[in-house]
Amino acid sequence: MATHAMAPHPQLVETHMVTSRTGTTSHLRFRKAVLTRDRKAGITHCPECGVTLNYDISRQPNSAEPDHIIAHRYGGTNDPSNGRTICRQCNQRLGDKRRPQGSTAPLKPSPGW
Numbered sequence: 001m002a003t004h005a006m007a008p009h010p011q012l013v014e015t016h017m018v019t020s021r022t023g024t025t026s027h028l029r030f031r032k033a034v035l036t037r038d039r040k041a042g043i044t045h046c047p048e049c050g051v052t053l054n055y056d057i058s059r060q061p062n063s064a065e066p067d068h069i070i071a072h073r074y075g076g077t078n079d080p081s082n083g084r085t086i087c088r089q090c091n092q093r094l095g096d097k098r099r100p101q102g103s104t105a106p107l108k109p110s111p112g113w
């Protein structure tokens with residue numbers, strides 16, 4: 001009888017970012033460790049765009065967010081030494097575009113046109 005499954009809404013899922021990157025305990029620890037470390041270290045501006053970082057309010061364009069220096073998919077770990085603090089906007093912009101050194105694979109536009 002219980003066929004009323006709670007179907008996920010694609011639009012809502014997007015706001016939670018990619019679960020494979022953010023859904024683990026180790027990532028949460030990573031996030032806190034990197035932000036705390038860099039805040040104490042006096043990192044007040046995004047190294048990418050220079051905006052003043054906001055450590056207190058999340059989901060703002062200039063909210064401080066941890067960035068993996070080496071992305072997970074390229075073997076990066078959740079060790080704080082693999083993290084730096086950048087603004088949310090740069091975090092989203094960089095996202096999947098970063099490539100390991102030596103890789104020259106071009107970004108392909110998604111097929112389908």
Ligand SMILES: [Zn+2]
Nearest residue numbers: 046049087090
């Ligand atoms: Zn930035």
